[in-house]
Amino acid sequence: MTLAYRPTGAFAESLDPRAKLGFQAAFAVAAFAHTTPRGLAVLTVVAALALAAARTSPTWVVSEFRLALPFLVGSPLLAGFALGPPWFVPGDAVAPLLASYRVLLVLAVGAAYVRTTPARDSRAAVQHLVPGRPGQFLGMGIAFVFRFLPVLQADLRSIRSAMAARLGDERPLRERMQLVATAGLARAFERADRFALALRARCFAWNPTLPPLSVGVRDVPVLAGTAALVAWSLA
Template identity: 45%
Template sequence: MLTYTPGSTIVHRLDPRTKLAFQFAFALVAFGTLTLPRLVGLFVIGLGCLHLADLSIRAVLRAYWFVLVVLALGPLIAAITLGPPWLRLDPAVVSLRSVARIVPILFVSAAYIHATPIRETRAAIQRTLPGRVGQLLGVGVALTFRYVPVIRADLRRVRDAIRARNGDTRSLRERSQRLTVLMVVRALRRSDQLAVALQARCFAWNPTLPRLRFSRIDLPVWGLSIGFVAFAAIDLLGF
């Protein structure tokens, strides 16, 4: 699971608002009309973001392996037909080109998670979206980033405990039921602990968040983001 890692790379030093804007603009271009040269360009930019954030592609693939497996099933399912010739290549190629655009978006998001503290993400959201909407979204994102690794760790512990008790000898249905029940119990227990922890720490909707300030290195990234948005708009309007 990818988490924030302190560092001094260019991506680490960018303002979180700049990084969020870049992700948004990059996704707009990725979901536009996709050609092979554009797909190659998306991968080059995505890999470049990983390099600038000092994050290895192996770590990203290990963190997102399940998502990549699900994406890989799309072209396979699209190729299957219920009659002769049973497999068709053209739908598989179309599906492959559709799901391939997700991979560079994952690369960019992985670079963001690796190089951005959770508190800065919350500060960027709350200072971009005014009022209670921004506060609610900021709190939700912060709690999600913090608790997804915790839930994954609970899942691994429950699975290891089932195996230690020879649970892997049971049928898949029984193992799935047991795992689901235990995970629901742990999730409810975690929610109670979270509520108590928030009360103990006098949870505030508008806490003192870190100061955010743009620097010179943010300017070219903003320029690139604006260029991406303009390119996506021109592509959408068909100019």
């Protein structure tokens, strides 16, 4: 599976996208305001509730962001590394470790939003929140990213599968990375050209008819959680 909208009947799918965007922003602010183990423990519970509402597995989130894991894991290891005995200082690695875990929690909540929100709804939410041409430009960009990113991910997986079928996984790591990057960039540029042609063929409009948005009773818990996170961040 890719990081894209997948209708599963989850509770989060029926929520207003503006409420979900506000919750994401409040969660990110709270994550950067409370960096202690106790604060991150509270945020872990909140992130778990968000994933449950989106019917998204934490294991899937870790797998989807596996390319970022070396940076998240490597940062604490590098911070704790010493050039002499004892070679590794655990105390120096604590702060980077908490920061990496904080980033992973923010990514998890973001993944829950993407899995439960169609690209058109995200564009409508942004254009409702940001008026005028800037909102149209931002909404258009978000919609394009949400539609284009899963395609690029699928292309990279197909490239890696083709390499493995030809015993390319036995090549040195540097050579494999070069081949995947080169083929991936070539496929991305090809996709971009076809995408631009498709937009022109369909008479792309800056201000299309967007789906109606309305805040309902189901959004009340999300709005209350957003307010609580903001108040907690300011406390």
